Amino acid sequence: MRFLFKTSYEQDVRLIQHSGQLFWNGLLIIALLISPIVLPEFWLAQLNLILVYSMVGLGMMILLGYTGQLSLGHAAFFGLGAFVQAYFVNRGWPFFGAMSITIIANVILGALIALPALRVKGIFLGIATLALGLIVEEVLVKWESFTNGTSGLTVKPVQLFGWVLKAQHEFFYLALGIVLLCTLMTLNLLRSPTGRAMIAIRDSEISAQSMGIQAGRTKISAFMISAAFTGIGGGLYAQYLRHISPENFTLLLSLDFALMVIIGGLASIHGVFFGAMFVVLMPPLIAIGKDFLPAAMANTAGLQNVVYGLILIGVVLFEPRGLYGRWLKTRTYFQIFPFYRRGMFRRQKAFQKSDRLS
Amino acid sequence: MLQVILSGVSQGCIYGLVALGFVLIYKATETVSFAQGELMMVGGFTALVMTQFIGLPFWLAVLVCLAAVGLVGYVLERVVIRPVLGQTALAVVLLTIGLGYVARGLVAMLPVIGTETHTLAVPYAGKTIILAGLIISYDHLVVIGSTLVICLLLYLMFHFTRVGIALRASSQNQLGAYYMGIPVKRLNGLVWSLAAALACLAGVLLAPITFVHVNMGFIGLKALPAAVVGGFTSLPGAILGGIVIGVAETLSGFYLPEGFKEVAAYVVMLAVLLLFPSGLLGERTRKKV
Numbered sequence: 001m002r003f004l005f006k007t008s009y010e011q012d013v014r015l016i017q018h019s020g021q022l023f024w025n026g027l028l029i030i031a032l033l034i035s036p037i038v039l040p041e042f043w044l045a046q047l048n049l050i051l052v053y054s055m056v057g058l059g060m061m062i063l064l065g066y067t068g069q070l071s072l073g074h075a076a077f078f079g080l081g082a083f084v085q086a087y088f089v090n091r092g093w094p095f096f097g098a099m100s101i102t103i104i105a106n107v108i109l110g111a112l113i114a115l116p117a118l119r120v121k122g123i124f125l126g127i128a129t130l131a132l133g134l135i136v137e138e139v140l141v142k143w144e145s146f147t148n149g150t151s152g153l154t155v156k157p158v159q160l161f162g163w164v165l166k167a168q169h170e171f172f173y174l175a176l177g178i179v180l181l182c183t184l185m186t187l188n189l190l191r192s193p194t195g196r197a198m199i200a201i202r203d204s205e206i207s208a209q210s211m212g213i214q215a216g217r218t219k220i221s222a223f224m225i226s227a228a229f230t231g232i233g234g235g236l237y238a239q240y241l242r243h244i245s246p247e248n249f250t251l252l253l254s255l256d257f258a259l260m261v262i263i264g265g266l267a268s269i270h271g272v273f274f275g276a277m278f279v280v281l282m283p284p285l286i287a288i289g290k291d292f293l294p295a296a297m298a299n300t301a302g303l304q305n306v307v308y309g310l311i312l313i314g315v316v317l318f319e320p321r322g323l324y325g326r327w328l329k330t331r332t333y334f335q336i337f338p339f340y341r342r343g344m345f346r347r348q349k350a351f352q353k354s355d356r357l358s
Numbered sequence: 359m360l361q362v363i364l365s366g367v368s369q370g371c372i373y374g375l376v377a378l379g380f381v382l383i384y385k386a387t388e389t390v391s392f393a394q395g396e397l398m399m400v401g402g403f404t405a406l407v408m409t410q411f412i413g414l415p416f417w418l419a420v421l422v423c424l425a426a427v428g429l430v431g432y433v434l435e436r437v438v439i440r441p442v443l444g445q446t447a448l449a450v451v452l453l454t455i456g457l458g459y460v461a462r463g464l465v466a467m468l469p470v471i472g473t474e475t476h477t478l479a480v481p482y483a484g485k486t487i488i489l490a491g492l493i494i495s496y497d498h499l500v501v502i503g504s505t506l507v508i509c510l511l512l513y514l515m516f517h518f519t520r521v522g523i524a525l526r527a528s529s530q531n532q533l534g535a536y537y538m539g540i541p542v543k544r545l546n547g548l549v550w551s552l553a554a555a556l557a558c559l560a561g562v563l564l565a566p567i568t569f570v571h572v573n574m575g576f577i578g579l580k581a582l583p584a585a586v587v588g589g590f591t592s593l594p595g596a597i598l599g600g601i602v603i604g605v606a607e608t609l610s611g612f613y614l615p616e617g618f619k620e621v622a623a624y625v626v627m628l629a630v631l632l633l634f635p636s637g638l639l640g641e642r643t644r645k646k647v
Binding site for chain 2: 070115116119120122123124126127128130131132134135138141142251255259262302303304305306307308309310311312313316317320
C-alpha cells in the first residue's frame with residue numbers, strides 16, 4: 001500500500017505521480033520492445049492490430065470519456081484516415097508526409113461533424129454522428145476515383161526516410177512509437193487547461209459555462225483532436241492491412257469503437273488499452289473456444305455476436321467502470337488484503353440527469 | 359410521381375411504426391432503445407416460424423407474434439433495463455445495443471433458418487387494386503391501413519383509458535405521477551412491451567415487401583431519423599417523420615443518382631436537426647438551472 005503525501009497543488013497535475021508508475025510503465029515498455037523477438041508471428045500481428053485500435057481508443061476516450069460527447073460515427077474518421085493515407089502513399093509520398101495530410105483532412109472532417117454537437121446533446125448527438133458516419137460510409141463506397149469502390153485499394157508499404165518497412169516487427173516498432181507519443185500527448189492534454197475544461201464540460205456543461213469555459217469551442221477542439229487520433233489510427237490500419245475497402249468501415253465498426261472504450265473503462269487511459277485488447281483478442285479467443293462447443297452452436301458469426309452482447313450487457317450491469325475498474329478493485333483487494341469492503345469504490349448515488357423541463 | 363409518393367408513404371408508415379416505439383420509450387424513460395430494429399427482426403422471424411413451421415393461419419399467427427414479442431419486451435425491461443434505472447441514458451443505450459447483438463447472434467445461430475433469406479407468405483401477396491389511375495398493391499394498402507388503425511387505437515388509449523392517462527401523467531413528470539399513486543415502474547414495463555409489439559408489427563408488415571433476414575433490423579436505423587424529424591416527444595410526429603423520411607427516400611431513389619437513396623433519411627434528419635433542433639412536432643424545452 002502506497003501513501004501519497006501531498007505537499008503542493010502541483011503534485012496533482014504532475015505527469016508521473018509516483019515512482020511506482022515509472023517503474024511499472026518502464027517495465028511494460030521494455031516488455032513491448034522485446035516482444036517481437038519473443039512472440040510468434042500470429043500474436044505479433046494481433047499486437048499490431050491492438051496498437052492500431054488503441055490509437056482510435058485514445059481518440060474515443062478524449063471525446064466520450066473526458067468530454068462526454070457520444071459519437072457513434074467514428075468509423076468515418078477511421079475510414080477517411082485510411083483512404084487519405086492510401087491515396088498519398090500510393091502516389092509515392094513518404095509515410096510522415098502522407099500522415100500529416102491525413103491528420104489535416106480528419107481535423108477538418110472533425111470540425112464539420114462537431115457542428116451538430118453545438119446544438120444537440122446526449123443520445124441525439126449519438127444519433128447525429130451515427131447519421132454522419134453512415135453518410136461518409138456511403139460517400140466512400142460511391143467515390144470510386146478516390147477509393148476504388150467496393151473492390152478496394154492496395155496500399156504500398158511504409159516508406160520512411162528511404163527505408164521500406166514490410167515485416168510485422170518493423171511495422172510494430174513504428175506503430176509503438178506513434179502510440180506512445182500520442183498517449184503522452186493525451187496525458188499532457190488532460191493536465192492542461194483545455195483538458196480540464198473538457199472534463200468540466202463532461203461533468204456539467206452549465207457549471208462549466210458559468211466558470212467561464214467556452215463550451216462550444218472546447219467541444220469542437222475535442223472533436224478535432226479525437227478525429228486526428230482516429231485518423232492516425234486509420235492511416236496505420238491502411239499501412240498495416242495493405243488492402244482496404246470501404247466495406248471495412250461500417251456502422252458496426254463505429255459501434256465497436258464506442259464499445260471498446262466503454263468495456264475498457266471510461267475516463268482512464270488504461271481503459272483504452274484494455275478495451276483495444278478486448279476488441280482485438282475476442283474473435284481469435286472465440287474461435288479457439290468454439291472447438292469445445294457442440295457443433296450446433298459453432299456458427300462463428302452468431303456466437304461472436306452473442307458473446308459480445310452478453311459481455312456488453314454484463315459490463316453495463318455489473319461493472320460500469322469497465323475492465324480497468326475491475327482491475328483497480330482486484331488490485332485494491334490484494335493490497336489491503338483482509339480489509340476490502342464492497343462499498344469502497346461506490347461514489348455518491350447517481351441520479352438520472354434529465355434534460356427535460358420539469 | 360403519385361405512384362412513387364404512395365410507395366414512399368407506405369415505406370414511411372413502417373418507419374413510423376418503429377419510430378412510435380422509440381418515442382413511447384423516450385417519453386416514458388428518457389432513453390433511446392437501439393434494439394427496436396432487432397425486435398422487428400425477431401417479430402419477422404416469429405411470424406415466419408408460426409406460419410411455415412407450425413402452420414397457424416396468418417392472422418392468428420400475427421396475433422400470437424404480437425403477444426410473444428410484447429412479452430419479450432416486458433421481460434427485457436424487467437430483467438435488463440430496470441436494474442440501471444436512474445443511471446445515465448448512455449447505460450440504456452449500451453444495454454440495448456448489447457441486446458441487439460445478442461438477438462442477431464441468437465437468430466443467426468438458429469439451426470435451419472438462421473442465416474438464410476426468407477419470404478413471408480401472406481394471403482394478400484401480389485394482389486393489386488387500380489384506383490383513379492394508380493396501381494396500388496395490397497401490401498402497401500395493408501401497411502397504410504394498419505398504421506391508421508394503430509394510430510386510432512393509440513389515440514383512444516391515451517385519451518380515454520386509465521392506463522393511457524396514467525402513461526401521459528408519468529411521461530410529464532415521473533416523480534409527480536409516482537406521488538399520485540401511479541405505478542411508474544410497472545408502466546415502464548408496459549411501455550417497453552408496447553414498443554416491442556409495435557416493432558414486431560412493423561416487422562410483419564415489412565416482411566412481404568422486402569425479406570426476412572437477420573440484418574433486417576438495420577431498418578430500425580432508418581426509423582431513428584424518423585423519430586428525430588418528428589421531434590422524439592410526439593406520437594403523431596413519429597408517424598409524420600416516418601412518412602417524410604419514406605417519401606424523401608423513394609423520391610431521391612427515383613430522381614437522384616444512385617447512392618442518394620441510402621443517405622436521404624440521414625440528410626433530411628441532419629437538416630431538420632440544424633433548422634429545428636426539437637423536431638417538427640416536438641416540445642420546445644430548455645433546461646432550467
